[in-house]
Amino acid sequence: MGTIFSQIVDGDIPARIVYEDETTVAFLDANPLAPGHTLVIPKEEYEQLNDVPDDVASDLYAVIHELVPIVEDSVDADASTVAFNNGEAAGQEVPHVHCHIVPRFEGDGGGPIHAVAGDRPDLSDGELDEIAETIESRA
Numbered sequence: 001m002g003t004i005f006s007q008i009v010d011g012d013i014p015a016r017i018v019y020e021d022e023t024t025v026a027f028l029d030a031n032p033l034a035p036g037h038t039l040v041i042p043k044e045e046y047e048q049l050n051d052v053p054d055d056v057a058s059d060l061y062a063v064i065h066e067l068v069p070i071v072e073d074s075v076d077a078d079a080s081t082v083a084f085n086n087g088e089a090a091g092q093e094v095p096h097v098h099c100h101i102v103p104r105f106e107g108d109g110g111g112p113i114h115a116v117a118g119d120r121p122d123l124s125d126g127e128l129d130e131i132a133e134t135i136e137s138r139a
């Protein structure tokens with residue numbers, strides 16, 4: 001048996017599906033953080049973004065790009081937070097990659113994406129240079 005999201009893709013458990021094509025599905029989150037909280041997933045089961053093949057990643061992003069303004073407009077949101085919990089240590093509970101589109105409203109009491117991490121590190125210029133060089137050399 002696959003993840004709970006694969007069971008939604010297969011129609012084995014119900015969901016409020018708002019978009020579907022050959023590779024991608026979007027449906028309302030069962031425990032929404034805001035009205036219109038939508039999850040966008042590849043139909044195939046990949047645990048993390050790091051596992052998603054290039055072509056599937058392109059399809060996934062194209063659907064996110066299309067849906068964000070539609071979701072916002074549908075619930076009269078002022079903005080949205082669009083994010084992946086990418087891995088267990090980042091809070092990912094369902095091991096099937098999914099993008100959260102969370103509509104945001106002026107004064108909703110929520111925070112920015114900067115609020116998700118723990119204590120900020122105190123990095124020296126040398127450490128920052130080294131990190132940047134490592135990432136650049138692998139990109």
Ligand code: 5GP
Pocket residue numbers: 004015016027028029030031032039084085091092093094095
């Ligand atoms: P994660 O913490 O893995 O990034 O988020 C998983 C999300 O999936 C949660 O926001 C949770 O509410 C949602 N979720 C978990 N199980 C179900 C389900 O069976 N149906 C739907 N529609 N959403 C689910």
